[in-house]
Amino acid sequence: xxxxxxxxxxxxxxxxxxxxxxxxxxxxxxxxxxxxxxxxxxxxxxxxxxxxxxxxxxxxxxxxxxxxxxxxxxxxxxxxxxxxxxxxxxxxxxxxxxxxxxxxxxxxxxxxxxxxxxxxxxxxxxxxxxxxxxxxxxxxxxxxxxxxxxxxxxxxxxxxxxxxxxxxxxxxxxxxxxxxxxxxxxxxxxxxxxxxxxxxxxxxxxxxxxxxxxxxxxxxxxxxxxxxxxxxxxxxxxxxxxxxxxxxxxxxxxxxxxxxxxxxxxxxxxxxxxxxxxxxxxxxxxxxxxxxxxxxxxxxxxxxxxxxxxxxxxx
Amino acid sequence: xxxxxxxxxxxxxxxxxxxxxxxxxxxxxxxxxxxxxxxxxxxxxxxxxxxxxxxxxxxxxxxxxxxxxxxxxxxxxxxxxxxxxxxxxxxxxxxxxxxxxxxxxxxxxxxxxxxxxxxxxxxxxxxxxxxxxxxxxxxxxxxxxxxxxxxxxxxxxxxxxxxxxxxxxxxxxxxxxxxxxxxxxxxxxxxxxxxxxxxxxxxxxxxxxxxxxxxxxxxxxxxxxxxxxxxxxxxxxxxxxxxxxxxxxxxxxxxxxxxxxxxxxxxxxxxxxxxxxxxxxxxxxxxxxxxxxxxxxxxxxxxxxxxx
Numbered sequence: 025x026x027x028x029x030x031x032x033x034x035x036x037x038x039x040x041x042x043x044x045x046x047x048x049x050x051x052x053x054x055x056x057x058x059x060x061x062x063x064x065x066x067x068x069x070x071x072x073x074x075x076x077x078x079x080x081x082x083x084x085x086x087x088x089x090x091x092x093x094x095x096x097x098x099x100x101x102x103x104x105x106x107x108x109x110x111x112x113x114x115x116x117x118x119x120x121x122x123x124x125x126x127x128x129x130x131x132x133x134x135x136x137x138x139x140x141x142x143x144x145x146x147x148x149x150x151x152x153x154x155x156x157x158x159x160x161x162x163x164x165x166x167x168x169x170x171x172x173x174x175x176x177x178x179x180x181x182x183x184x185x186x187x188x189x190x191x192x193x194x195x196x197x198x199x200x201x202x203x204x205x206x207x208x209x210x211x212x213x214x215x216x217x218x219x220x221x222x223x224x225x226x227x228x229x230x231x232x233x234x235x236x237x238x239x240x241x242x243x244x245x246x247x248x249x250x251x252x253x254x255x256x257x258x259x260x261x262x263x264x265x266x267x268x269x270x271x272x273x274x275x276x277x278x279x280x281x282x283x284x285x286x287x288x289x290x291x292x293x294x295x296x297x298x299x300x301x302x303x304x305x306x307x308x309x310x311x312x313x314x315x316x317x318x319x320x321x322x323x324x325x326x327x328x329x330x331x332x333x334x335x336x337x338x339x
Numbered sequence: 340x341x342x343x344x345x346x347x348x349x350x351x352x353x354x355x356x357x358x359x360x361x362x363x364x365x366x367x368x369x370x371x372x373x374x375x376x377x378x379x380x381x382x383x384x385x386x387x388x389x390x391x392x393x394x395x396x397x398x399x400x401x402x403x404x405x406x407x408x409x410x411x412x413x414x415x416x417x418x419x420x421x422x423x424x425x426x427x428x429x430x431x432x433x434x435x436x437x438x439x440x441x442x443x444x445x446x447x448x449x450x451x452x453x454x455x456x457x458x459x460x461x462x463x464x465x466x467x468x469x470x471x472x473x474x475x476x477x478x479x480x481x482x483x484x485x486x487x488x489x490x491x492x493x494x495x496x497x498x499x500x501x502x503x504x505x506x507x508x509x510x511x512x513x514x515x516x517x518x519x520x521x522x523x524x525x526x527x528x529x530x531x532x533x534x535x536x537x538x539x540x541x542x543x544x545x546x547x548x549x550x551x552x553x554x555x556x557x558x559x560x561x562x563x564x565x566x567x568x569x570x571x572x573x574x575x576x577x578x579x580x581x582x583x584x585x586x587x588x589x590x591x592x593x594x595x596x597x598x599x600x601x602x603x604x605x606x607x608x609x610x611x612x613x614x615x616x617x618x619x620x621x622x623x624x625x626x627x628x629x630x631x632x633x634x635x636x637x638x639x640x641x642x643x644x645x646x647x
Contacts, residue, residue: 053438057438059438059441106610106614109614110613110614110617113617113618114617115375115437116369116375116566116570117566117613117617117618118613119375120562120563120566120567120609120613121609121610121613121614123559123562123563123609124606124607124609124610124613125606125610127602127605127606127609128603128606128607128610131600131602131603131606132603135600135603271445271555274442275442275446278438278439278442282438309453309456309457310453310457312449312452312453313449313450313452313453313454315446315449316445316446316447316449316450317446317450319442319443319446320431320432320443320446320447320450323435323439323442323443324431324432324434324435327434327435327436327439
């Protein structure tokens, strides 16, 4: 029984990272009904970007800010070049393009930075790149690498790591902030209007393309936050982290009710806790299936997701 | 040199045939019934594993040793088990719509993959080895031709038409008295069974299968084949399978710079095909053919006009 509570607490941190990625899936799906399969790769690119920026000697808030802008603009460019021309070409064409983009990003990163995991301080792999960048990379011994807090809360035997608590708190605040942004500000209301009724939103003057770009930008920026947290928590980034976490984050978004912001948080936490429970009870080989097992059960009982509202289809 | 080339081309050709059979099965589900299944490779893996388990464990027990008969039975076992797996997935999932259905099929595929990794009798994560070599290139291509022919016939039957009517407008189809649930179910089951056939051929040609075959990336390859080729026709799916198998193979012979990064070029090709021809390459081929035809007929017209 005691273990159970411990696993529940541990699962929150894993789930929080899923939740931060899931927010991007959820927002883009809400507006365009598009599953942006490349979103997981944005998380991976963001994790790399921030790790290299910090290894160049930038303080972490600057590195994070730069990463959010860079990956956000990248996502906007991706939408303009690859998804916008396919609006009205059915649902499958953009989906396949997204799969293509995901493959492309994963292999590009692997080709440039090498297939092996990187950890702090990140080095550029041997070759021309490293000769070029080598002169700019500072001496690793002088580098200030930021750490997530190391301490523990300890009640009787229930241990809560400060770092897990911090990740969880960040995820909750980001979700709350996003929900406030969507409810209270003008551009945020624009996003909700587009998600609810695109044509009516255009009629009342919501700038269509701008709002969609903004949706992609915000989603990507949140994925970078997740990338930084994951990279610091595991002290490792790999070219493949996007595909595995991305798929589960998408499952989390659907689980909580796709298009519903608090749903993404809830879905992420449920999946994270479930995985941690399986690892805790020595069933870790079943871990990857578990997320989807829960997903299917929930979809069958509540097809709109845990917090989603069912929509009537009118003829 | 020629012999080496022929020998080398056996494996890619086999893989092309198997991918084409998978794609034909998915074409019925995706292009025919309009159901996006992101777990098609799982049914293929189930078919492959069951067929292999049959020849390795059950056949000696039953005293079967005649290769032709054994292969035929294992094809049936593969198709049957994939159909059964399809039934387990489809009965609950077909109540879901659109992207939720896609997610549920993806989820089931992951579960099947995870389960296969945990069954020790079929090798677990190491994969299933020691499968007798029963099928070969002629087998693969005969089954491909048979499936293609049968599906072309099937599409013209009442059920085949009902499947497409359900895809185009479910409510209208229901008002015409079509049981839309049953038509979707039959398309899903038939498509899964065809994937099972491909699995049975694969294990007996390569004598090996691993849980990776049920992986999401394998399912994506099949979806890519169907969509890149053009999902509304059988020819498109086979064309798509050809492209998906041939492009990485051909890039293998390209100069070093390109060869090392062939997945990047592959991804770029996928993106560009979708951007410039969202209905698939088959429509591009048809458009070119039609233009060619028009040119011919117009020059014919001019000639006739000149004569008259």
